[in-house]
Amino acid sequence: MKIVADENIPLVEAFFSRLGEVVRIPGRAMTAEDVQDADALIVRSVTKVNPALLDGSNVKFVGTCTIGVDHLDQHYLDSKSIRWASAPGCNANSVVEYVYAALCHLNINWLPVKFGIIGCGNVGGLLYKRLKAQGVDVRCYDPNLTSAQNPDLTSLDDVLACDVISMHTPLVTTGDHPSFHLISHRELHQLKKGAVLINCGRGAVIDNQALLEVLQSRTDLRVVLDVWEPEPDISLELLDKVLLGSPHIAGYSYDGKLNGTEMIYQSFCQHMNIAPQASLTELVPSLENNQLRIDEKKSAGDIFEIAKQLIRQVYDIEADDARLRDIARDAMAGRIHFGEGFDGLRKFYPKRREFHNYQVHLESVTQADKQWLQVLGFCCV
Missing domain, CATH: 3.30.1370.170 (Erythronate-4-phosphate dehydrogenase, dimerisation domain)
Structure with missing residues (x-):
């Protein structure tokens, strides 16, 4: 069995080499030739898994060691009976810690402010629970949830009126609630003076060109971007305007990546109808000097x-x-x-x-x- 994996996935050999030959390849540069004779494909968000990559291949299983799945052509995979799996929640804690670290870096005390969250799934939902446990006034926008699931749901306009807005929505381009360019000129101009805007979800949920134009006239806004439109060739002008920028690594804690590897390994074992023989507790020792x-x-x-x-x-x-x-x-x-x-x-x-x-x-x-x-x-x- 041949398993092709993104080279940035940690412990991929430790988990998957028991099941077959593991071949590491740069995720963004992965080609149809690379996966033609593979039985399984293990990726991260930088690899577009679609007919251009998989047509004519032997791939029967695709696992993405990420929360998001917008890089997977799910309809195509289902139509070809290719089993696919993601790792929901694997790096949610990592992203939440990034938000806290960003606020500390900007010297913004989140306790007395009105805090808005856009997208309350695995990541936004975890941030919401922690902020509420710390006594913070939180407002949330997520059209896919009900007030029974989140009693602090409100309108997008109400969230945009908050002091701090943290974005954690996936990129959705179809359906009743598309998120592509959810935040553009109108929404950006609604932000209150001195507002903090953080995006750790998907870059294209904010219209980056609109954000650049707004920041050229509104120097009061404090923006933190970990995700961009497009990646990796982002706008250097926009980078110059934000207070804090990073290369899509909010969810890149070692623990989060390890969680993703283990979750996809378990999904693959289920696909193969075999019992998992490796675990993080076995492979990763406790941190020294802690x-x-x-x-x-x-x-x-x-x-x-x-x-x-x-x-x-x-x-x-x-x-x-x-x-x-x-x-x-x-x-x-x-x-x-x-x-x-x-x-x-x-x-x-x-x-x-x-x-x-x-x-x-x-x-x-x-x-x-x-x-x-x-x-x-x-x-x-």
Whole structure:
């Protein structure tokens, strides 16, 4: 059996080599020739899985180690009786931690603000639950949910009136509720003065050209983009206008990627009607050097200041931004093709571990504050 996999999928050999020969290939450069004699295909979001890739191949199973599936031609796969699977929720925690890290980097305390979420599926739903557990006033827009599923559902206009808006919607181009260019000129001009707009979902849910035009006149808006339209050849003008930019890595924590690998491995075993023989608990040891401490005099008991100290020790989001801007400068100087640099940042992304891997030592913090930090994911001792 031959299994073709995106080269950026961690532990793919550890999981899948027990089932067949694993061949790693750059995901964005994957061709029909690469997969012609493959029995299974394991991808991430950069690979378009469609007739152009699979017609004439032996592929009978496609797994994407991602939450999103808009890169899969599901109708085609179903019509060809090709079993396909995704990894819903695998990196939701990673993306939520990215949002918290971005807010800390911008020094925006999310506790007293009105917080809007667009798209409350696996990622947005997790962010919603954590914010509510921290006592935040949250408003949500998701036309695919009911008020019974989320009591804070409201209109898109109401969400756009919030102080912070975080976007987590998949890219949908058909049906009753398409998300393509959901946010364009009209919606952007609705944003209140000084509003924060974060997009960690899909780039084309925001009309990037409209965003660039609005930011050229509205310097008050604070924008964080992890996803772009198009990728990898994004608008360098837009990158220059946003306060924080990254190369589609919000969900790129090592833990999130490992979850995706394991979930697709389990789906493939189910497809093969065999029992899984590998697991993350077996393959991944506990993190060493995981002890965190804070300067309690500097924080003065302010839970937001404590959170900023802890998150910066775990995840240096500013470094993600700096690396992307370095690539942009090199591209403008003719030293590199920007798209290749963008993909290179993803391919060689540093191993980022999630908050739950770390223990926090606190001496003069209340039990309520410890519980608040545990909502963030930290283990408080």
